Amino acid sequence: MNAHLPAGEDARFAAALDRLLLLTAMLNDDMHRGLAADGLTPSRTSLLWTLRRLGPSPQKDIAAAMKVSARTVTGLVDGLVATGFVTREEHPSDRRAFLVSFTALGTAAVDKxxxxxxxxxxxxxxxxxxxxxxxxxxxxxxxxxxxxxxxxRSPF
Amino acid sequence: MNAHLPAGEDARFAAALDRLLLLTAMLNDDMHRGLAADGLTPSRTSLLWTLRRLGPSPQKDIAAAMKVSARTVTGLVDGLVATGFVTREEHPSDRRAFLVSFTALGTAAVDKxxxxxxxxxxxxxxxxxxxxxxxxxxxxxxxxxxxxxxxxRSPF
DNA sequence: TATTGTTATACTCTATAACTATA
DNA sequence: TATAGTTATAGAGTATAACAATA
Incomplete structure (x- = not known):
């Protein structure tokens, strides 16, 4: 217990945090449900937003921006390629790397x-x-x- | 965005939603990181909160309250039993079912x-x-x- | 030698379907 | 026949480590 705060204060703070957490949960749920309708998953959608911000990028850069491992990006790009949202293009100067790029479908999905x-x-x-x-x-x-x-810090 | 220019209505709404979504992402990230320190995962923690609300319950009731499948609850309870947070107790009147119940460690974890x-x-x-x-x-x-x-609707 | 991305492996979360034991 | 929970199987997301090709 915190003796130097008035008794009702804690309840006010708790009520405010409850609202924030409830809103957080509801917005998350709603976003995830809406995504499924477009054939996207939350993580794959996050990659599309990142790609729009970065432009065509090697997977390493996407991994750094999303704060996930290279292995994870391999899997997400595999899925997005299979469903036609992005392609792996040749990197003009580094033959180890790809440039992950939007297809027309991918661009339309992010626009939507x-x-x-x-x-x-x-x-x-x-x-x-x-x-x-x-x-x-x-x-x-x-x-x-x-x-x-x-x-x-922001995850973005 | 340029804060010096008078913002139109849409820009005001978009800015407000951006803040909500940013806060949502930051709170989620923070909660998930904090959990790992206690040996818990987000879904297992959600089950513990649900169990505190329901009291000792058969897995079917937990599945309904969490809005997940029976199979998912089996896996979550397996993990929580293995790490010592809950036990499967005999149901007093239905030998098909368990009563999932807190251990002292589980109670202490939720209190914390x-x-x-x-x-x-x-x-x-x-x-x-x-x-x-x-x-x-x-x-x-x-x-x-x-x-x-x-x-x-609230997921809780 | 260092870097990019993959394969190999593993763990969590989620689900449906088939099955066992019990109601 | 219906219900509680498990096994079987599968897919997504996450990670580390070993490895290939290239820088």
Whole structure:
């Protein structure tokens, strides 16, 4: 127990964290369900987002950006090649490496995900009074800054 | 993104969703890392939380509460028995079934997780002005209500 | 000698289907 | 016949280590 905090404070903090964790779980669940409809898995989708950010890249760079092992990227790219979202192209100057590149299908899939995310943000926020949205964003920024100060880093 | 330019509505919504998704990813990552230190995995921990809520239960009830298959619960309980967090006890009236029950180690593990969560909520929120915490909670509640209206349900 | 990506192997999580023991 | 849980099997994601081809 922490004697120098008023009794009700802890309950307020716990209630706030409960909401954050509940929201985290619900958003995760929803995203994963939506992905399956496009023939994608969460990890393969994460690779597509990374690839869009990096442009055509050797697997080593993708592994570094995603913070996973080279072996994991081999498996994810195998799956994405099999389902037609990316290709392994020759690297122009290093014959050990590939350039993982989007197919038209892969580009269309990421475009669609992006559009869905924009629509989703409208459904979540468009009806909110501006002051409530401002309050939410201020609170989230505060939490993100605290997490950063605690040493947590974005996985992206 | 350029913070000096007046943002349109869509950009405001997208920025808010970006923060939510970033926070989701960071909280997930942090929780999973913390678990490994206790010899637990995310799914096994989820089972322990469920078991605390239900009390000693047959695996079928655990599967229903966790929304996973009976086979998955068999595997999770196997792992938790092997690492000493739970036991399979005889069911008093149904010899087909077990009552999955906490060991002292399992109870201590969940107690510890609960204490860590309380400490974490203090680190996140104790420094915040009350008005900011209120604004955050109001925004989160609004989002949760919207998700509920969209048909999303808590995984718990 | 160092690096890129693969094969070999292993563990977790998830699932469906077939099966055993019991209800 | 129906139910509780297991075995059998499979696929995704993750990892380390050994190895190939190339730098």
């Amino acid at each position: 995900l992006e559009a869905e995310q924009r629509d989703f943000s409208r459904r979540l926020f468009a009806h909110m009074p501006a002051s409530r949205l401002d309050g939410l964003v201020a609170g989230l920024d505060d939490v993100l800054a605290t997490l950063y100060a605690l040493g947590l | 997780l609960e204490a860590e969560q309380r400490d974490f909520s203090r680190r996140l929120f104790a420094h915040m002005p009350a008005s900011r915490l209120d604004g955050l909670v109001a925004g989160l509640d609004d989002v949760l209500a919207t998700l509920y209206a969209l048909g999303l």
